[in-house]
Structure formats: C-alpha cells, structure tokens
Amino acid sequence: MRLRSVELEIADVGAAADFLERVWGLVAAGTSGATRFFRGTGDHPYILSLAKASAPAVASITFSGSPEEVDTVRRRNGSPRLIRFNVPGSGEGFEVRGPEAQNYRFISETEKTTPLGDRDKPIQLTHAVVNATDVEASERFAVEKLGFQVSDRTGHMRFLRCNRKHHAVAYAHSSLASLNHIAFEMQSLDAVMRGMARLREAGFEPVWGPGRHGPGNNVFGYFIAPYGGIVEYTAEVSEVGDDYRVGTPEDWKWPPGRIDHWGLSKKDTAKTAAAEAVLRFKNLP
Numbered sequence: 562m563r564l565r566s567v568e569l570e571i572a573d574v575g576a577a578a579d580f581l582e583r584v585w586g587l588v589a590a591g592t593s594g595a596t597r598f599f600r601g602t603g604d605h606p607y608i609l610s611l612a613k614a615s616a617p618a619v620a621s622i623t624f625s626g627s628p629e630e631v632d633t634v635r636r637r638n639g640s641p642r643l644i645r646f647n648v649p650g651s652g653e654g655f656e657v658r659g660p661e662a663q664n665y666r667f668i669s670e671t672e673k674t675t676p677l678g679d680r681d682k683p684i685q686l687t688h689a690v691v692n693a694t695d696v697e698a699s700e701r702f703a704v705e706k707l708g709f710q711v712s713d714r715t716g717h718m719r720f721l722r723c724n725r726k727h728h729a730v731a732y733a734h735s736s737l738a739s740l741n742h743i744a745f746e747m748q749s750l751d752a753v754m755r756g757m758a759r760l761r762e763a764g765f766e767p768v769w770g771p772g773r774h775g776p777g778n779n780v781f782g783y784f785i786a787p788y789g790g791i792v793e794y795t796a797e798v799s800e801v802g803d804d805y806r807v808g809t810p811e812d813w814k815w816p817p818g819r820i821d822h823w824g825l826s827k828k829d830t831a832k833t834a835a836a837e838a839v840l841r842f843k844n845l846p
C-alpha cells in the first residue's frame with residue numbers, strides 16, 4: 562500500500578495552482594470539471610488535487626495498492642460500496658471515515674504513469690500528518706481498520722506505516738482535528754536544499770528547517786503554502802521492517818533547546834499552528 566494523494570478544497574484555486582507549479586515544483590495533471598490535478602515526477606497519476614470551495618478543507622487522504630491489498634482493507638471495514646473515482650488514473654475503491662472525520666480513500670492501482678526526469682521536483686507524497694484530539698483513537702483506527710503498523714510513539718505524535726517507509730501517516734496531538742502537513746519526497750538531501758533555495762528565491766522563508774527528524778530520520782524543510790496549509794520537502798526517510806522496535810516517548814527526547822538531529826533548526830510555532838488550523842476535515846461535525 563502507498564500514500565497516493567491528498568484532495569483539498571480551497572477558495573483561490575488559481576493562486577494555489579500557480580504556487581504549486583511554478584514554485585513548489587508539481588506538474589499539472591489535468592482537470593475534471595473545476596478540479597485541478599497535480600502530479601510529481603514519480604509514477605502516481607496525481608498526488609494533489611484542488612477543488613474550489615468557499616471554505617478551505619481536506620476532502621480526503623488517498624492510499625493506493627494492488628486490487629488484493631485494497632480488498633483486504635475493504636473487508637476490514639465491512640466491505641463498503643465500491644466507487645469509481647473520476648480522477649487521473651481512474652481506479653475503483655472505497656472511502657472510510659476515521660474517528661475525527663478523517664476521510665481515507667483507498668484505490669486499486671490499475672495503471673502507473675511514466676516517471677519524469679527532473680531531479681529537483683517532488684517525486685510523490687511520502688506522509689500526511691493529521692492533528693487529532695485523541696491520537697490513541699486515531700492510532701487504533703489506523704491499525705485495526707486500515708491495517709497499518711505503528712513505527713514510533715513520541716510524547717506528541719504517533720507514526721504509522723503501510724509499507725517499509727517509516728511512516729505514511731502520523732497523528733499529532735492537538736485541540737483541533739485538521740491537517741498538520743503533507744510531505745513531498747525529494748530525491749536527495751541536495752534536492753531538499755535546492756528546493757528550499759527555490760522557495761527562498763520566490764519569497765518564501767521556511768517555518769522549520771532545514772533539519773533532520775528523530776523518528777524516520779528524514780531531512781526536512783517546512784513552508785506555509787499561500788492557501789494556508791503546511792507543505793514539507795523531505796528525503797532520506799528510513800525504511801523499517803517487522804523487526805523494527807516500536808519507539809517510545811522515552812526514546813525520543815531531545816536535549817534542551819534542540820528539536821532535530823542537527824540542532825540548527827528553529828520552529829515558528831505560532832505561524833505553523835495558525836497554518837495547521839486552516840485545513841480542517843470536510844466532514845468534521
């Protein structure tokens with residue numbers, strides 16, 4: 562199973578598309594009605610979609626896998642009805658609702674797109690971090706209903722995987738259910754740094770990074786997109802298997818004043834908290 566895409570609703574699709582294509586490095590991948598699709602350089606037909614709406618929201622977080630993998634998750638959830646999604650790559654799948662209105666979509670991978678050659682553009686999404694008021698409940702749902710495995714638990718977050726990559730989804734404790742951020746996988750540490758330079762040249766300063774995370778050991782640079790959500794360039798995320806010992810909060814304590822392995826980064830917590838609050842789940846009661 563792989564994280565494939567995130568479907569967003571925002572007010573100014575044109576401005577967001579301009580940022581995503583011209584600055585962030587995604588590639589236009591077609592339209593369906595008023596919805597615009599964007600791909601990375603990897604083999605997913607698209608990795609992000611933007612639909613116009615009066616209030617910004619996360620419509621869904623989408624995973625894809627073989628028909629057998631998708632069917633296994635579907636049966637865990639009582640076999641919800643199959644949907645043929647009108648998106649690039651097509652594919653049949655289903656949706657399930659998490660404990661805090663997170664809408665997870667699973668789609669059978671019926672076709673892969675030819676990868677592109679640009680070494681400095683995002684390849685694909687590699688994780689989505691979700692703010693949850695009850696991370697225990699979200700973790701339990703991801704294990705029992707989505708079939709994911711826990712990789713690490715920190716005092717603040719739960720990291721879960723659906724393949725060998727350390728995490729595809731993580732839950733961060735918050736007073737507000739929303740999208741914390743989405744991370745775009747880059748080819749290398751150099752590609753992350755060149756991407757950060759591209760953002761700086763376009764007038765965007767990082768709100769956190771560059772740095773190297775604890776859980777997952779990936780390098781990172783975080784920015785606030787003009788539409789309000791947080792986007793991350795990342796690379797070198799660790800791969801783990803069944804022999805990986807699930808880390809505990811005790812394993813992931815930083816020395817005073819440090820919030821990543823390098824000790825260089827400072828996080829603009831006020832700005833990031835405000836940006837995290839923008840993208841709430843569409844069906845949140």
Ligand SMILES: [Fe+2]
Binds near residue numbers: 742793
């Ligand atoms: Fe991240």
